[in-house]
Amino acid sequence: MSYLTHLQCTTCGTRLPADRPQINSCADGGILEARYDLDQIRRDVPRGSIETGPSSLWRYGALLPIDDLSNRVSLSEGWTPMLPASALAATVGCSSLFIKDEGRNPSGTFKDRGAAVAVTRMRELGVTTVAHNSSGNAAASWGMYAARAGLRCVNLVPDDVLPSSLQQSVLAGAQTIMLTDEWRFGGALIADAVKSHGWFNIGTLKEPYRLEGKKTMGYEICEQLGWKLPDAVVYPTGGGLGAIAIYKGFRELMALGWIEEGPLPKLIVSQYEGCAPIVRAFQQGKDKAETWETLDVLPGGLKSTTPPGDRAVLEILRNTGGSAYTATNDEAIDAATQFVRMEGVFPCPESATTLVALKKALADGTLDGDATVILLSTGSGLKSVDVFPTPEVAKTDANTPLAPR
Numbered sequence: 001m002s003y004l005t006h007l008q009c010t011t012c013g014t015r016l017p018a019d020r021p022q023i024n025s026c027a028d029g030g031i032l033e034a035r036y037d038l039d040q041i042r043r044d045v046p047r048g049s050i051e052t053g054p055s056s057l058w059r060y061g062a063l064l065p066i067d068d069l070s071n072r073v074s075l076s077e078g079w080t081p082m083l084p085a086s087a088l089a090a091t092v093g094c095s096s097l098f099i100k101d102e103g104r105n106p107s108g109t110f111k112d113r114g115a116a117v118a119v120t121r122m123r124e125l126g127v128t129t130v131a132h133n134s135s136g137n138a139a140a141s142w143g144m145y146a147a148r149a150g151l152r153c154v155n156l157v158p159d160d161v162l163p164s165s166l167q168q169s170v171l172a173g174a175q176t177i178m179l180t181d182e183w184r185f186g187g188a189l190i191a192d193a194v195k196s197h198g199w200f201n202i203g204t205l206k207e208p209y210r211l212e213g214k215k216t217m218g219y220e221i222c223e224q225l226g227w228k229l230p231d232a233v234v235y236p237t238g239g240g241l242g243a244i245a246i247y248k249g250f251r252e253l254m255a256l257g258w259i260e261e262g263p264l265p266k267l268i269v270s271q272y273e274g275c276a277p278i279v280r281a282f283q284q285g286k287d288k289a290e291t292w293e294t295l296d297v298l299p300g301g302l303k304s305t306t307p308p309g310d311r312a313v314l315e316i317l318r319n320t321g322g323s324a325y326t327a328t329n330d331e332a333i334d335a336a337t338q339f340v341r342m343e344g345v346f347p348c349p350e351s352a353t354t355l356v357a358l359k360k361a362l363a364d365g366t367l368d369g370d371a372t373v374i375l376l377s378t379g380s381g382l383k384s385v386d387v388f389p390t391p392e393v394a395k396t397d398a399n400t401p402l403a404p405r
């Protein structure tokens, strides 16, 4: 049984029934959100029962939009470690720093949270083919979960897609199509195709359930801190879905009384300098982002030139006193190296942009050194090994004794 009651647009307030597939059609940039009977959950589900649940995002089953949890499509996603990062903290001048290591998810990125919950819900609702344009990580993830669920999946990917994501998508049997044109045309191509072929569009914020999977990052952050909010969350932002979802998670826990009422953590957003529509809009004091014209980013995620979640992310930034920063491609690679050297966590370069942003937020006073800060490492560096410079290594033959460096 599910506590899901209906779907509701955050801007125009339109309510839609949740017992059939629904697509967001708000003209004002609103988000079609899943709403629950939180009062009933508060009465039925003690917080302590969560702690004895599965070591995956399904521990929050009561807060997910699934009619029958035994039908879940799972590869054991979520409940990723939140690792204290004391060496990095000392270097940047921050007393309490954690890395939420989403690279531990089955396909190597946080995208698995959205795919697991949305694929499960879509199968319950009778959807048979899902389709989207994805810079690659979501394509990989949806390919794998659709394979497990027995759904058909269509992935439109850019021509610089990471080889890891391409392999995952193709090997999983997803219909995988590479766009040889500019990436910004992908959304319209998929929009036409879903109309023509009756596919279901699972693009960022087109439907409500990917968000429901990703909000569990917010639940986990609080639970792993002993049911407390951190002071700040640093998130590498593309379309905006992950950041929006984390804050939905925080708000729901507060509404349930599972964490104390209080101000939400500051949101710090990081984007590549070569695709920074949200940073630009934030700096210009705008409430929506203009399309970013010339994409110059490393292969991988953070390629959203027209982020669908722009308004909601900008609102969270302003309401929480947060800020938004860019990282160059080189800064991202350097920061990823610093992550691995100092903490032993190998992040993808997209994730390492958070470290660049953290340093800038500490330097300009947006964050105090005594804040408890969470860096979201949204993907594993193993997905991006081709993006890092080829390492120079010493070589030897079998007759030469090895010497210390």
Ligand SMILES: Cc1ncc(COP(=O)(O)O)c(C=O)c1O
Pocket (backbone or CB within 6 Å): 109, 135, 137, 138, 204, 236, 237, 238, 239, 240, 241, 242, 243, 300, 301, 302, 303, 304, 348, 350, 351, 378, 379
């Ligand atoms: C590794 C990684 N991190 C972060 C993001 C940002 O996604 P979103 O802002 O939609 O949560 C993406 C997708 O572009 C990604 O692939």
